[in-house]
Amino acid sequence: MTQLDSRPGPGAAVDRRRPARVRTLWILAALAALVLIMIASVAFGSRIVGWADIVAGVRGQTDTLAQAAVVKRIPRTFLAVAVGAALGLAGAVMQGVTRNPLADPGILGVNMGASLAVVTGIVSFGLASAAGYIWVAILGAAVAAVFVYAVGSLGRGGATPLKLALAGAAISAALASLISAFVLPRSDIATGFQSWMIGGVGGASYDSLRLVLPFLAVGFAVSLLSAKALNSLALGDDLAAGLGERVAVTRGVAALGAVLLCGASTAVAGPIAFVGLVVPHFCRLLVGLDHRWLLPFSALIGAALLTAADVVGRVVARPQEIDVGIITALIGAPFFIYFVRRQKVREL
Amino acid sequence: MSTSLSPTLAAVTGSRVRRSRRRALVIGLLATLVVAAYGVNLMVGETFYPPSEIWRVILGETVPGASFTVGELRLPRATLAALAGFCFGMGGVTFQTMLRNPLASPDVIGITSGASAAAAFAIVVLGLTETGVSAFAIGAGLAVAIIVYTLSFRDGVAGTRLILIGIGIAAMLDSATAYVLSQAAQWDLQQAQRWLTGSLNGATWDETAQVALALLVLGPLLLGQARNLFMLQLGDDTAAALGVRLERTRIVVIVAAVGLLAFATAATGPIAFVAFLSGPIAARIIGSAGSLLVPAGLVGALLVLVADLIGQYAFDIRYPVGVVTGVLGAPYLVYLLIRTNRAGGSL
Numbered sequence: 001m002t003q004l005d006s007r008p009g010p011g012a013a014v015d016r017r018r019p020a021r022v023r024t025l026w027i028l029a030a031l032a033a034l035v036l037i038m039i040a041s042v043a044f045g046s047r048i049v050g051w052a053d054i055v056a057g058v059r060g061q062t063d064t065l066a067q068a069a070v071v072k073r074i075p076r077t078f079l080a081v082a083v084g085a086a087l088g089l090a091g092a093v094m095q096g097v098t099r100n101p102l103a104d105p106g107i108l109g110v111n112m113g114a115s116l117a118v119v120t121g122i123v124s125f126g127l128a129s130a131a132g133y134i135w136v137a138i139l140g141a142a143v144a145a146v147f148v149y150a151v152g153s154l155g156r157g158g159a160t161p162l163k164l165a166l167a168g169a170a171i172s173a174a175l176a177s178l179i180s181a182f183v184l185p186r187s188d189i190a191t192g193f194q195s196w197m198i199g200g201v202g203g204a205s206y207d208s209l210r211l212v213l214p215f216l217a218v219g220f221a222v223s224l225l226s227a228k229a230l231n232s233l234a235l236g237d238d239l240a241a242g243l244g245e246r247v248a249v250t251r252g253v254a255a256l257g258a259v260l261l262c263g264a265s266t267a268v269a270g271p272i273a274f275v276g277l278v279v280p281h282f283c284r285l286l287v288g289l290d291h292r293w294l295l296p297f298s299a300l301i302g303a304a305l306l307t308a309a310d311v312v313g314r315v316v317a318r319p320q321e322i323d324v325g326i327i328t329a330l331i332g333a334p335f336f337i338y339f340v341r342r343q344k345v346r347e348l
Numbered sequence: 349m350s351t352s353l354s355p356t357l358a359a360v361t362g363s364r365v366r367r368s369r370r371r372a373l374v375i376g377l378l379a380t381l382v383v384a385a386y387g388v389n390l391m392v393g394e395t396f397y398p399p400s401e402i403w404r405v406i407l408g409e410t411v412p413g414a415s416f417t418v419g420e421l422r423l424p425r426a427t428l429a430a431l432a433g434f435c436f437g438m439g440g441v442t443f444q445t446m447l448r449n450p451l452a453s454p455d456v457i458g459i460t461s462g463a464s465a466a467a468a469f470a471i472v473v474l475g476l477t478e479t480g481v482s483a484f485a486i487g488a489g490l491a492v493a494i495i496v497y498t499l500s501f502r503d504g505v506a507g508t509r510l511i512l513i514g515i516g517i518a519a520m521l522d523s524a525t526a527y528v529l530s531q532a533a534q535w536d537l538q539q540a541q542r543w544l545t546g547s548l549n550g551a552t553w554d555e556t557a558q559v560a561l562a563l564l565v566l567g568p569l570l571l572g573q574a575r576n577l578f579m580l581q582l583g584d585d586t587a588a589a590l591g592v593r594l595e596r597t598r599i600v601v602i603v604a605a606v607g608l609l610a611f612a613t614a615a616t617g618p619i620a621f622v623a624f625l626s627g628p629i630a631a632r633i634i635g636s637a638g639s640l641l642v643p644a645g646l647v648g649a650l651l652v653l654v655a656d657l658i659g660q661y662a663f664d665i666r667y668p669v670g671v672v673t674g675v676l677g678a679p680y681l682v683y684l685l686i687r688t689n690r691a692g693g694s695l
Binding site: 184273 | 451456471476499500502509511512513515516519520522523524527530531532545558620621662665667668671672674675677678679682684685686688689691
């Protein structure tokens with residue numbers, strides 16, 4: 001955050017005092033867009049479904065093929081919304097906690113840590129219950145987050161945005177090769193794994209939703225409650241401490257919320273990158289820098305983005321699908337490159 | 349005057365002689381190890397064949413059993429392993445030297461990802477075979493190199509920026525590879541693994557010959573630039589002052605290195621981290637005496653040969669070679685990062 005917005009200018013001042021009316025308007029618009037995208041997500045796919053069938057399908061009828069498709073697409077849509085919201089919010093929180101515009105659960109290796117933990121659990125400890133995956137994933141996400149932050153903040157200048165991003169990307173690559181070593185011998189799980197590793201919401205069911213929702217709910221609550229503290233942190237550690245914020249505790253709690261969100265969403269949908277990077281930047285343009293607005297708005301836009309990416313993936317390659325992780329990488333990586341280009345680098 | 353100079357001069361030449369002697373010794377040792385590993389790769393397998401029988405197969409005699417197993421299966425596989433490893437090592441150290449950063453290796457900054465995505469696309473979607481696939485891989489590798497370099501250029505190229513932009517590009521290309529593979533009619537894991545982490549399974553003489561040809565043409569070209577490359581390491585201004593024609597050197601070096609990497613990638617897939625590991629390992633054992641091109645190539649060949657042995661026979665399950673090198677390379681990547689950060693480098 002600081003790196004992007006520390007430039008003093010009229011823009012920043014205006015952003016901070018963006019009238020509540022404008023913000024409310026944007027939130028309402030985002031909600032409306034999300035609802036429209038959700039309807040589209042139920043309607044479009046390899047078979048396009050009409051309004052009457054959607055209504056019938058929502059009521060639970062499965063008389064025609066169209067209605068059956070609707071019934072199958074509803075949990076998928078909800079999962080995309082939940083995961084997208086979690087990743088968008090987690091990205092915003094991580095950018096606030098690390099005061100780093102390049103922070104993202106995927107780039108910082110947190111999602112990959114969760115994946116490796118799940119894989120290790122399945123292969124080495126015979127972990128089989130989906131609830132177990134989530135706990136293990138959260139643990140893995142937490143360990144990866146701490147490790148990446150520790151490596152990235154070694155040396156001069158502490159955790160600068162580029163150093164942190166580099167540590168995250170390098171550790172992600174390292175974890176990914178460990179994951180394939182674990183998965184390959186298990187031909188029974190390997191094929192399904194390949195698509196899980198790309199990241200997708202195609203395998204959604206109400207069961208998986210029900211399992212992951214409590215974790216996401218806690219993550220949402222913790223993250224949203226730390227909004228005010230993140231506002232103080234944005235002023236810099238010294239000033240935040242002067243304002244009575246316990247900086248380390250605040251960071252820890254907010255990061256815990258983000259880790260919960262990342263771990264749980266990775267456990268059900270695989271390591272999806274770049275959503276948490278793009279969404280908060282876009283949201284800052286619309287609702288400004290106040291985390292009390294930014295965090296819920298990021299969740300909304302994240303949900304809309306991931307659901308839309310899922311719809312696009314189903315529509316462009318009909319009758320096949322492109323996993324949502326591929327679409328988000330293709331959209332998100334150019335943004336990442338753009339932000340990297342804007343960073344000032346000190347070269348020895 | 350002359351009396352005070354000559355002892356210094358003698359000391360300098362003395363240490364130079366010693367260093368170049370050490371260098372020749374290390375290169376000889378590495379070459380011996382590569383040959384030994386190559387021999388072991390030929391001997392070991394489901395059935396063990398003694399060196400005498402392998403020698404007869406190589407000479408073209410018909411040996412029952414061994415002619416097929418060694419001549420048709422192990423020989424092309426081991427040869428491809430050595431050649432591809434050499435290409436990866438040489439291409440990798442070229443980029444690391446030119447960009448003055450061990451992390452700027454072609455498998456981190458997306459060049460092998462580009463070659464791999466293009467090769468997978470050429471095979472799965474266009475249905476091309478060897479030469480077409482290699483051409484596609486080279487085109488894509490060059491394009492990625494140019495794109496990464498251009499995007500990271502702003503008042504000169506900063507190492508960290510280039511690496512991160514490369515990582516971003518690599519993420520996109522890997523997604524593209526994953527998508528192309530999911531479109532394949534016979535989506536199978538073997539094939540996918542080859543294009544995602546690299547594998548020597550199904551090595552043929554045709555592929556091997558292509559890589560050999562690439563190495564024969566592009567290797568000397570790159571070696572001819574070794575001196576200029578070494579001076580580029582001192583910084584652009586210094587190199588220019590020493591008479592290096594910067595742009596020409598860069599273009600020749602990039603084209604040759606990308607060519608080597610792309611041919612190897614088209615044949616084996618991007619064998620994980622070999623290009624990244626070979627250079628630093630070679631530098632560690634050979635010290636700072638002269639060019640690292642040949643030592644890094646030898647280290648790369650040795651890495652791939654040994655990793656393939658481990659992957660094939662060390663466990664109950666056969667791992668593709670890229671998984672083994674990936675597991676070896678991953679901790680080293682993290683270690684390198686920690687060391688550089690500690691040293692306070694801007695990376």
